[in-house]
Amino acid sequence: xxxxxxxxxxxxxxxxxxxxxxxxxxxxxxxxxxxxxxxxxxxxxxxxxxxxxxxxxxxxxxxxxxxxxxxxxxxxxxxxxxxxxxxxxxxxxxxxxxxxxxxxxxxxxxxxxx
Numbered sequence: 001x002x003x004x005x006x007x008x009x010x011x012x013x014x015x016x017x018x019x020x021x022x023x024x025x026x027x028x029x030x031x032x033x034x035x036x037x038x039x040x041x042x043x044x045x046x047x048x049x050x051x052x053x054x055x056x057x058x059x060x061x062x063x064x065x066x067x068x069x070x071x072x073x074x075x076x077x078x079x080x081x082x083x084x085x086x087x088x089x090x091x092x093x094x095x096x097x098x099x100x101x102x103x104x105x106x107x108x109x110x111x112x113x114x
Contacts, residue, residue, distance in 0.1 A: 007090055008098065011080050015102045016109040019073050023110055028055075028066075069110055073103035 021027060029051045036042040045051045055063040065071045080102070081095035 003088075004090060004094060007084050007088060007094055011077070011084055011094070011098050012102050012105045014080050015073055015076050015098075016106040018076055019069055019106040020110050020113045022072065023069050024113060026051075070103050070107060073106045074099060077102040077106075 026048055029045050029048060032045055032051055032055075043054055045054055052067050056067050057063075059066075065075065078095055078099040081098035084090065084098075085092055085095055
């Protein structure tokens with residue numbers, strides 16, 4: 001039981017860290033530059049606001065999922081929960097519980113960090 005509490009805490013901190021860093025830095029702009037390095041017709045983006053507008057307008061549902069902190073946190077939560085489950089061979093309920101609770105924890109950390 002204490003193992004599950006530890007894994008739950010590690011997962012919550014991991015998802016919260018990723019969401020805070022993704023939403024408060026220019027990391028998405030740098031990822032965009034790396035992914036479009038060889039693209040001749042790429043849009044020049046310099047700030048996070050430029051990136052958000054470009055992604056939301058040009059990438060439809062996927063762009064909406066990347067820009068929305070709660071949406072991204074939900075998908076990161078099940079991915080992190082799945083990774084913990086596969087690496088540590090713990091209860092698969094960690095994936096379900098993490099998917100529905102870690103996004104709110106990460107959102108609270110994001111609001112505290114702003």
